Amino acid sequence: MKHALSLLLLVVVAGACAPAAPRAVTIAIHYSQYSTNQVDVPAGVPITFTIRNDDPIDHEWMIGDMAMHERHRAGTEAVHASRPDELTIPALSTRTTTLTFPVAMTLQYMCHLPGHEAYGMFGVLVAK
Numbered sequence: 001m002k003h004a005l006s007l008l009l010l011v012v013v014a015g016a017c018a019p020a021a022p023r024a025v026t027i028a029i030h031y032s033q034y035s036t037n038q039v040d041v042p043a044g045v046p047i048t049f050t051i052r053n054d055d056p057i058d059h060e061w062m063i064g065d066m067a068m069h070e071r072h073r074a075g076t077e078a079v080h081a082s083r084p085d086e087l088t089i090p091a092l093s094t095r096t097t098t099l100t101f102p103v104a105m106t107l108q109y110m111c112h113l114p115g116h117e118a119y120g121m122f123g124v125l126v127a128k
């Protein structure tokens with residue numbers, strides 16, 4: 001009996017030390033709305049985001065702090081294709097990106113195409 005308990009503890013410890021598999025978060029976009037406006041994720045592990053655009057127009061999923069969003073509100077870049085935290089999702093397509101939030105933080109995600117944020121393409125990500 002004592003031996004079985006030791007074995008059980010060993011398994012639990014081994015599980016805690018295993019490399020974290022990426023967690024998966026899917027956000028759909030339809031009628032210029034994100035399917036969720038709040039996402040909670042654990043800090044310190046890679047999170048794979050799948051952003052699926054069900055609309056016949058392009059959208060963005062840009063995540064960062066409000067200072068970053070302020071720059072984009074004033075910015076003139078038409079397309080974001082190359083950064084893991086700035087996605088353009090063409091009409092009727094899906095993009096994925098993997099991000100790790102090293103510490104607890106709260107960030108915002110939004111679409112900066114004209115009028116879209118005001119229409120409601122805005123959400124909050126909480127890593128903790």
Ligand SMILES: [Cu+2]
Nearest residue numbers: 059060111116
């Ligand atoms: Cu949009």
